[in-house]
Amino acid sequence: xxxxxxxxxxxxxxxxxxxxxxxxxxxxxxxxxxxxxxxxxxxxxxxxxxxxxxxxxxxxxxxxxxxxxxxxxxxxxxxxxxxxxxxxxxxxxxxxxxxxxxxxxxxxxxxxxxxxxxxxxxxxxxxxxxxxxxxxxxxxxxxxxxxxxxxxxxxxxxxxxxxxxxxxxxxxxxxxxxxxxxxxxxxxxxxxxxxxxxxxxxxxxxxxxxxxxxxxxxxxxxxxxxxxxxxxxxxxxxxxxxxxxxxxxxxxxxxxxxxxxxxxxxxxxxxxxxxxxxxxxxxxxxxxxxxxxx
Amino acid sequence: xxxxxxxxxxxxxxxxxxxxxxxxxxxxxxxxxxxxxxxxxxxxxxxxxxxxxxxxxxxxxxxxxxxxxxxxxxxxxxxxxxxxxxxxxxxxxxxxxxxxxxxxxxxxxxxxxxxxxxxxxxxxxxxxxxxxxxxxxxxxxxxxxxxxxxxxxxxxxxxxxxxxxxxxxxxxxxxxxxxxxxxxxxxxxxxxxxxxxxxxxxxxxxxxxxxxxxxxxxxxxxxxxxxxxxxxxxxxxxxxxxxxxxxxxxxx
Numbered sequence: 001x002x003x004x005x006x007x008x009x010x011x012x013x014x015x016x017x018x019x020x021x022x023x024x025x026x027x028x029x030x031x032x033x034x035x036x037x038x039x040x041x042x043x044x045x046x047x048x049x050x051x052x053x054x055x056x057x058x059x060x061x062x063x064x065x066x067x068x069x070x071x072x073x074x075x076x077x078x079x080x081x082x083x084x085x086x087x088x089x090x091x092x093x094x095x096x097x098x099x100x101x102x103x104x105x106x107x108x109x110x111x112x113x114x115x116x117x118x119x120x121x122x123x124x125x126x127x128x129x130x131x132x133x134x135x136x137x138x139x140x141x142x143x144x145x146x147x148x149x150x151x152x153x154x155x156x157x158x159x160x161x162x163x164x165x166x167x168x169x170x171x172x173x174x175x176x177x178x179x180x181x182x183x184x185x186x187x188x189x190x191x192x193x194x195x196x197x198x199x200x201x202x203x204x205x206x207x208x209x210x211x212x213x214x215x216x217x218x219x220x221x222x223x224x225x226x227x228x229x230x231x232x233x234x235x236x237x238x239x240x241x242x243x244x245x246x247x248x249x250x251x252x253x254x255x256x257x258x259x260x261x262x263x264x265x266x267x268x269x270x271x272x273x274x275x276x277x278x279x280x281x282x283x284x285x286x287x288x289x290x291x292x293x294x
Numbered sequence: 295x296x297x298x299x300x301x302x303x304x305x306x307x308x309x310x311x312x313x314x315x316x317x318x319x320x321x322x323x324x325x326x327x328x329x330x331x332x333x334x335x336x337x338x339x340x341x342x343x344x345x346x347x348x349x350x351x352x353x354x355x356x357x358x359x360x361x362x363x364x365x366x367x368x369x370x371x372x373x374x375x376x377x378x379x380x381x382x383x384x385x386x387x388x389x390x391x392x393x394x395x396x397x398x399x400x401x402x403x404x405x406x407x408x409x410x411x412x413x414x415x416x417x418x419x420x421x422x423x424x425x426x427x428x429x430x431x432x433x434x435x436x437x438x439x440x441x442x443x444x445x446x447x448x449x450x451x452x453x454x455x456x457x458x459x460x461x462x463x464x465x466x467x468x469x470x471x472x473x474x475x476x477x478x479x480x481x482x483x484x485x486x487x488x489x490x491x492x493x494x495x496x497x498x499x500x501x502x503x504x505x506x507x508x509x510x511x512x513x514x515x516x517x518x519x520x521x522x523x524x525x526x527x528x529x530x531x532x533x534x535x536x537x538x539x540x541x542x543x544x545x546x
């Protein structure tokens with residue numbers, strides 16, 4: 001009665017095959033990633049040291065460290081997130097919780113989704129026109145941060161909306177039924193239960209803001225700028241700055257006779273910064289998930 | 295003649311082009327249990343949403359007609375939140391908010407501005423006792439409400455619905471997700487609550503209406519087919535043939 005039939009045997013075979021295919025695809029993804037990281041670290045090994053992090057580039061970019069570009073990237077990412085996060089989260093809350101489903105909100109939604117797919121060079125030119133020239137801010141940390149903020153905004157809005165709508169509608173109804181206002185419902189039930197997804201969406205944008213070259217190249221990042229080593233407040237909002245992504249582009253394409261290890265070292269620092277932020281995100285997510293409530 | 299707690303006049307609701315309630319009128323008397331029976335899609339749950347005006351929060355819903363509570367047109371009230379607090383709603387599937395048991399019950403008073411811990415403690419204990427849940431949870435009020443079993447969660451939602459001291463308690467098919475023993479316990483609770491408030495009991499189980507309701511309304515397809523004393527509805531004397539067929543299970 002419980003013996004295998006040809007059909008169950010066939011099902012078992014396809015089960016095994018499916019498992020194998022998915023596993024191999026996963027490995028196919030992971031192996032190149034590990035190889036890239038290994039390759040980068042191996043090539044950069046001779047130059048990696050604390051000095052590399054806290055010294056400015058020197059000798060016409062052919063020696064020294066990455067302090068100025070690293071600090072510039074930190075500034076740009078930090079300021080762009082400070083601008084984009086409140087704006088994006090509040091927009092998403094409005095669109096998901098308050099806005100009625102009509103032609104206007106559908107157009108807004110469509111615009112946001114499409115903006116998320118616009119190439120970064122287009123944002124660069126927009127930032128150049130709008131912030132640097134029209135608004136008269138000039139090429140600066142502020143203009144570049146604003147440009148990065150505009151670039152990350154649509155994705156933050158989309159991911160936040162996604163996180164908000166994952167909270168069951170029944171929770172909202174239950175709150176309204178006991179006389180809570182929309183805002184009380186959002187503040188006490190919707191946001192606490194979607195904060196996890198909202199943060200994930202925001203933190204993923206860190207790597208994007210840190211890695212993009214074009215938007216900062218046009219709006220505030222410069223080829224070379226010396227700052228006081230070890231001074232973490234070396235850039236003003238209206239100063240121009242260096243940035244890791246742009247620095248990497250410069251020393252690997254624009255400067256002749258750069259020692260091999262230097263661009264690799266810069267790439268490792270850029271990658272390390274992003275991985276550090278992602279690791280932080282993972283820890284935060286795990287901590288928040290342990291408080292997940294349904 | 296009994297006092298009318300709620301008066302519904304020519305109420306119509308549509309979602310987009312779909313008519314959910316097609317013009318119904320009836321009274322709900324003070325301190326009665328009104329059973330509302332009828333098959334799915336007959337507009338019973340929508341009716342409850344109209345009573346506390348949460349229908350306004352559902353996209354695409356349009357309402358016309360009037361509902362009076364104690365003689366006041368609820369559409370014209372300036373404090374809709376107070377209206378919602380004066381009506382307790384228990385939904386079909388228990389919705390434990392993702393908060394602790396204590397916070398679930400204390401949610402409504404907190405949102406209404408109660409801050410004193412004493413008052414909140416008292417309210418939580420009173421409501422959990424009324425919902426016949428206190429003895430089972432009193433030692434673990436800080437655990438998550440969503441960790442409770444289905445029947446316990448349903449009693450938790452009843453406790454929450456009582457926490458804002460409603461004058462009308464609406465139960466929407468409260469027993470579909472819970473076992474018969476818990477159902478009987480809650481039915482006992484309802485009988486006790488009748489002296490303090492008006493109860494509207496929407497149910498798929500016609501026998502439940504027969505056991506509990508003073509009067510029973512039969513809704514079908516967005517229309518009120520018949521409303522009368524439960525004894526009449528469940529007898530040969532039901533005015534409409536459809537009602538007789540439905541309560542006797544030979545409908546359709």
